[in-house]
Amino acid sequence: MRTIRIEASTGYDVVIGEGLRAGSGERIAALGGNARTAMIVSDDTVYGLYGGPVRESIERAGLVARSFVFEHGERNKNLAAYGKLLEAMAEERMTRDDLVVALGGGVTGDLAGFAAATYRRGIRFVQIPTTLLAAVDSSVGGKTGVDLPNGKNQAGCFWQPSLVLIDPETLRTLPDGEYRAGCAEVIKYGMIGSEELFRAVSETPVRERFAPVIDACVRMKRDLVEADEFDRGERMKLNFGHTFGHAAEFLSGYRLPHGFAVAAGMAAVTRAAVPYGYCGEETLEALLECLERYGLPAAIPYGADAMREAVLSDKKASGGAVRLVVPERIGSVRIVTAGTEELPAWLARGGVGTKDLSHLPDCKGV
Numbered sequence: 409m410r411t412i413r414i415e416a417s418t419g420y421d422v423v424i425g426e427g428l429r430a431g432s433g434e435r436i437a438a439l440g441g442n443a444r445t446a447m448i449v450s451d452d453t454v455y456g457l458y459g460g461p462v463r464e465s466i467e468r469a470g471l472v473a474r475s476f477v478f479e480h481g482e483r484n485k486n487l488a489a490y491g492k493l494l495e496a497m498a499e500e501r502m503t504r505d506d507l508v509v510a511l512g513g514g515v516t517g518d519l520a521g522f523a524a525a526t527y528r529r530g531i532r533f534v535q536i537p538t539t540l541l542a543a544v545d546s547s548v549g550g551k552t553g554v555d556l557p558n559g560k561n562q563a564g565c566f567w568q569p570s571l572v573l574i575d576p577e578t579l580r581t582l583p584d585g586e587y588r589a590g591c592a593e594v595i596k597y598g599m600i601g602s603e604e605l606f607r608a609v610s611e612t613p614v615r616e617r618f619a620p621v622i623d624a625c626v627r628m629k630r631d632l633v634e635a636d637e638f639d640r641g642e643r644m645k646l647n648f649g650h651t652f653g654h655a656a657e658f659l660s661g662y663r664l665p666h667g668f669a670v671a672a673g674m675a676a677v678t679r680a681a682v683p684y685g686y687c688g689e690e691t692l693e694a695l696l697e698c699l700e701r702y703g704l705p706a707a708i709p710y711g712a713d714a715m716r717e718a719v720l721s722d723k724k725a726s727g728g729a730v731r732l733v734v735p736e737r738i739g740s741v742r743i744v745t746a747g748t749e750e751l752p753a754w755l756a757r758g759g760v761g762t763k764d765l766s767h768l769p770d771c772k773g774v
């Protein structure tokens with residue numbers, strides 16, 4: 409069992425341990441604070457796999473367990489699902505002392521967290537991430553929200569969880585594509601801050617060492633969140649690959665999974681960073697090799713004009729400029745501000761609209 413304390417505007421523990429889900433109720437009840445009801449929010453796939461044991465555990469701990477189950481997929485991280493969830497909480501007459509339990513991947517955590525943040529001006533929520541992506545990234549740090557028709561995560565707020573319970577056993581049921589999508593975020597952590605982690609995951613598959621890899625990523629995220637909770641500086645490094653990645657995800661109508669889009673975005677921005685002189689060719693080669701090892705895409709399957717429009721409508725563009733996270737070497741990145749007029753050159757140098765897409769990995773079943 410590993411426990412990592414996050415000291416953000418509110419402090420909380422991230423606990424990592426095999427089989428943790430069976431005792432989740434006890435840990436949730438131990439948060440205290442007069443909670444009576446816990447609303448489990450989960451998608452249909454995850455609830456079918458893990459809803460029962462978590463619900464039983466919550467009831468054994470003396471809380472009333474209720475559930476809100478929605479259809480899986482990014483396309484349901486939207487205002488309609490958010491509205492229905494708030495209504496379900498109100499129908500249960502949940503009070504400000506009650507809790508939301510997000511059981512699932514990043515879609516569930518973002519949606520449930522946003523509902524918790526806004527229901528009666530904010531109630532506590534617990535994250536039980538069941539994807540690798542959510543374990544290493546989205547369950548920690550308090551970014552919550554839903555997508556709008558215009559783009560990703562456009563409605564949301566910062567609202568820290570009260571507890572994060574990561575049970576690596578749940579990752580064993582992930583479809584292969586979802587596992588690989590999570591590996592893209594792990595590779596991201598290596599690229600932005602730890603050559604040691606990058607080399608380790610380049611040599612040994614992440615699935616052979618889930619707990620230590622998750623531990624390393626959460627500690628890096630802790631440091632960035634504690635330094636810059638509200639994403640004005642250092643924390644933006646976590647957006648490596650996201651400026652182009654979010655745009656690609658949006659253009660795919662959310663058929664391209666988030667992790668795959670981030671992988672393609674990391675490759676594109678690193679490809680551009682070489683001719684701009686931010687990093688050397690060897691950094692790009694190491695990244696591409698690692699992405700290939702995990703069957704992740706290294707090219708963006710959309711044209712330059714569409715990408716330009718999508719990047720500009722994403723919230724990472726502001727005030728006539730776009731912020732790009734650019735590698736200097738493996739384990740180190742810097743934040744570069746590019747004028748929107750420079751964006752076409754970045755996209756062209758990143759190979760967007762020109763790269764051969766014949767090696768785009770299959771993301772069916774993801």
Ligand code: NAD
Nearest residue numbers: 453480513514515516538539541545546551578581582666
């Ligand atoms: P997801 O929640 O849609 O989960 C992916 C799929 O895996 C779903 O179909 C789900 O049903 C299935 N699944 C989940 N756990 C499973 C398990 N244990 N066994 C079998 N199937 C399982 O997507 P995701 O990749 O976890 O998260 C992506 C989302 O996270 C995006 O919306 C992205 O914007 C968001 N995100 C948020 C942050 C943040 O800081 N808040 C950070 C990164 C990503």
Ligand code: GLY
Nearest residue numbers: 545549551643646
């Ligand atoms: N995943 C980006 C962040 O938490 O800041």
